């Protein structure tokens with residue numbers, strides 16, 4: 063089955079009265095920026111600054127909300143994450159391992175259901191940490207991360223720091239990396255459109271700052287196919303140009319078993335995003 067990882071982009075609109083739950087308009091639009099502002103913010107961030115050399119440490123609450131009776135091996139998982147993120151000067155530590163009421167809904171249903179996030183939030187500790195919630199596996203989603211469009215600055219006061227992952231995908235070797243990539247500002251390597259060969263980034267990369275994931279050392283990705291050995295199956299766009307995507311990139315939709323890499327550009331983007339927009343979570 064095709065690996066489908068979606069990011070929900072939330073638009074919080076009309077948030078004028080703090081006593082009311084803000085109306086939430088839920089959009090599943092993969093992980094593209096819903097506004098040009100977001101794209102420009104990432105590009106400006108990327109061009110105006112250099113990576114910080116100081117390691118930023120983030121605490122993770124590992125929250126089990128499924129009745130699957132297995133050992134989730136949190137310490138091992140976080141150790142594996144640290145091996146991947148060390149190049150971005152990002153480090154994770156386990157803050158807590160807790161179980162809450164098992165969800166009856168699958169991850170797909172949770173993603174579709176408006177308002178459920180508010181329910182979850184009420185159960186969680188109000189402290190500076192990333193919440194990773196393991197919920198029942200469904201039919202399509204492996205995980206999703208709440209991403210705020212419009213302005214990255216919204217992260218600073220709206221407190222969206224939750225990642226959902228299915229109790230099956232938890233055990234593969236790329237879903238959590240992918241979701242944390244989104245958490246630290248990364249987009250899918252193919253950009254907005256998931257249909258094969260429909261990426262707006264040119265195969266030769268000349269518009270790499272404006273399309274795709276806006277990062278130039280991730281080649282244009284047509285979100286195509288691989289063979290059983292993770293070799294890309296050659297494809298061309300409508301102008302006859304050949305794509306050469308990196309099927310091992312964590313932010314692609316290629317099979318989980320193929321993915322094992324962030325590029326230097328992605329590390330830099332995550333590092334700068336963490337410093338600028340996730341600084342309130344640094345331990």
Ligand SMILES: [Zn+2]
Nearest residue numbers: 067068069093
């Ligand atoms: Zn994704």
